[in-house]
Amino acid sequence: MLSSRISPLRAFTFFSLLYVFNQLASTLEDRDDWSLREQRDTDGHLIRKSPGLEGLDRCKSLAVSYWDPYWRQPADVCGVNCLLGSSLIRERSDSAAKKRIDERSHLAVVACGPRLEETLTMLKSAVLLSKKPLHFYIFAEDDLHDSFRKALVSWPRTVQTKFNFTIYPITFPKENANEWKKLFKPCASQRLFLPLILKEWILCSTQLAAMAPEHEEPRIGWYNRFARHPYYGKTGINSGVMLMNMTRLRDKFFKNDMTTVALRWEEILMPLLQKYKLNITWGDQDLLNIIFHHNPESLYVVPCQWNYRPDHCIYGSNCQQAEQEGVFILHGNRGVYHDDKQPAFRAVYEAIQKYPFGENMETSLLHPLEASLQSTTNTYCGRASHLFTKKLKQSIVSVQQDVTQRR
Numbered sequence: 001m002l003s004s005r006i007s008p009l010r011a012f013t014f015f016s017l018l019y020v021f022n023q024l025a026s027t028l029e030d031r032d033d034w035s036l037r038e039q040r041d042t043d044g045h046l047i048r049k050s051p052g053l054e055g056l057d058r059c060k061s062l063a064v065s066y067w068d069p070y071w072r073q074p075a076d077v078c079g080v081n082c083l084l085g086s087s088l089i090r091e092r093s094d095s096a097a098k099k100r101i102d103e104r105s106h107l108a109v110v111a112c113g114p115r116l117e118e119t120l121t122m123l124k125s126a127v128l129l130s131k132k133p134l135h136f137y138i139f140a141e142d143d144l145h146d147s148f149r150k151a152l153v154s155w156p157r158t159v160q161t162k163f164n165f166t167i168y169p170i171t172f173p174k175e176n177a178n179e180w181k182k183l184f185k186p187c188a189s190q191r192l193f194l195p196l197i198l199k200e201w202i203l204c205s206t207q208l209a210a211m212a213p214e215h216e217e218p219r220i221g222w223y224n225r226f227a228r229h230p231y232y233g234k235t236g237i238n239s240g241v242m243l244m245n246m247t248r249l250r251d252k253f254f255k256n257d258m259t260t261v262a263l264r265w266e267e268i269l270m271p272l273l274q275k276y277k278l279n280i281t282w283g284d285q286d287l288l289n290i291i292f293h294h295n296p297e298s299l300y301v302v303p304c305q306w307n308y309r310p311d312h313c314i315y316g317s318n319c320q321q322a323e324q325e326g327v328f329i330l331h332g333n334r335g336v337y338h339d340d341k342q343p344a345f346r347a348v349y350e351a352i353q354k355y356p357f358g359e360n361m362e363t364s365l366l367h368p369l370e371a372s373l374q375s376t377t378n379t380y381c382g383r384a385s386h387l388f389t390k391k392l393k394q395s396i397v398s399v400q401q402d403v404t405q406r407r
Contacts, residue, residue, distance in 0.1 A: 002125040002330050002337075002352055057375045099299040105130065108137040108194055112187035116144055116336060120151050121353045123315060127155075127162050128352070128361065129404050136165035137198065139190050156357045171197060176270060183273070192240065195249040196266050208252060210243035210300040211288070212307035217318045220277065220311070228279040230257070230293035237292065237299070239285040240331045241307040248298075255294045305391075307331050310342050313381040326390025344385040347372035361396045 107126060111119040123136055138148055145167050152165055170187050172180040183189045214236035215221035223236030231237075253262035258271050280286035292299040303321040304312055309331045312319040325388055336342040337349035351369035353360070370389060376382030 002122045002332065002349060016331065054186075056351045064100075069201075076190055085186055094138055104135050105132045106135050106137065107138065108191070108198070110170075110187050110190040111138065111140045111144055111148075112140075116147050116151075116354070120148070121349060123152075123163075125352045127159060127363075128355070129399060130162070131390075132401060134163040135161060138165060138167045139170055139187070139194075140167060141170055141187070152400070159357050168197070173270065176273075179273070183281070183283040189287075190289065191239070192269055192284050194253075195244065195246045198246060199250070208245050208248040208298040208300075209292070210302050211237040211239055211306050213301050215311060216304055216320070220315060225290065226281075227286075227289075229276050229290055231286075231289040232296065232299065233301070236289050237301070238309070238331075239288050240309070240333055241302075241329055242288075243300070247327075247363045250297075252298065254298075256291075256293055257294060295339055305329075310331055310336055310381060313344075313384040313387075314342070315405060316380055317384045317387070322384075322387045326392075326394075327387050330388060342381050343379060344376040344388065345379040347376060347385075348388055361400065366393060366396055 045282065074362060081101075081280050090117060104164065107123075109119050109122065119138075119140075126134060126136075136152075136159055140148060148165075148167055153160070170181065171191060171193065172190070173193075174227055181187060181193075213233065214223055216235070218224055218235055221235040223231040224234060225320060228238065249387055251264075254268050255262055255338045256268055256272070258268075263271075268291065269287065272290060276286070276290060304319040305322040305325060305328045307326040308322055312332070317323060329400050330345065330348055332345050332349060336345040340346070349368060350373060354368075359365075366389065369392075373382065373385040373388065
């Protein structure tokens with residue numbers, strides 16, 4: 001899977017790869033077991049009661065760009081009552097809910113500026129390689145909403161049956177919206193507020209959050225050499241791929257270095273930014289490092305193959321887990337999917353992007369990718385590119401066997 005910078009939710013666990021974390025929900029899954037819930041605005045007008053685009057004209061052209069602590073969006077604002085594309089609100093009947101467990105995987109992505117195509121390629125990689133139904137939660141600037149919807153509904157019908165999606169506006173606390181939006185990169189800090197926005201999701205897992213280390217080799221680590229603020233562990237954590245337990249994040253009281261009183265998630269973010277904003281370099285990732293420095297018991301550290309970046313191969317291979325099992329999630333930070341600095345990363349991105357839906361993945365995705373990677377062996381990451389395809393081969397075989405069995 002691919003990832004550039006995301007937060008995925010799985011039942012509420014999160015992954016990210018070109019931004020890719022895998023997992024979401026089928027639009028046609030067990031249609032007879034679902035009932036459509038009529039959506040009405042505050043005046044009682046019906047917004048939508050059947051599939052299609054009917055009712056979308058009631059959405060404001062501009063979605064809200066601020067966050068209400070109690071998450072009370074206006075009824076005519078896109079993202080809550082007005083749903084885009086295939087994102088109909090469905091609820092299972094009581095009998096159906098008792099019969100089966102929700103097996104969907106949930107993936108949240110954030111896209112601002114020129115990130116439309118990159119995000120779609122990441123979502124494409126998730127759909128191709130996931131054996132579970134998926135649900136995408138797309139947080140995007142207003143002018144990208146229609147483009148996302150048109151692109152996703154243009155995918156073949158057989159592909160659309162594997163996922164649902166909901167599009168949300170970019171949303172920050174009203175009082176400091178501009179400051180949060182510009183932190184590090186446009187909209188990167190949106191992920192900090194996902195637990196406060198996606199409140200309909202409830203988890204019972206004991207995990208609170210999971211991330212991979214920023215570095216495996218302290219001699220080239222950034223945090224242990226340059227950070228001017230607290231950070232997690234020996235080398236810090238990287239938030240490009242992030243698993244979240246929404247319920248526990250909302251419920252926990254976090255220890256901190258600002259007060260002797262433990263604070264909830266929504267209470268700690270702005271005070272933390274105000275205290276450290278002159279000392280942080282990597283925006284929301286630095287804030288997460290500070291939070292989990294003081295609450296290390298709440299973080300699960302995943303192996304580096306779940307967040308494989310150029311840092312793991314640019315000076316020689318330094319991710320032992322990837323050496324043994326291959327790369328699970330490829331994280332194309334620093335724009336490496338689009339420039340010539342790391343051609344092996346770009347080769348993977350372009351192979352996913354160019355793959356035609358419906359074609360044999362081994363002959364139309366894997367083989368062209370392997371041929372492209374052969375031309376990158378003059379770089380350190382290119383010499384490690386066999387790690388990029390090791391798990392991919394297994395995933396392709398598994399997915400294709402699953403398709404065959406269902407036939």
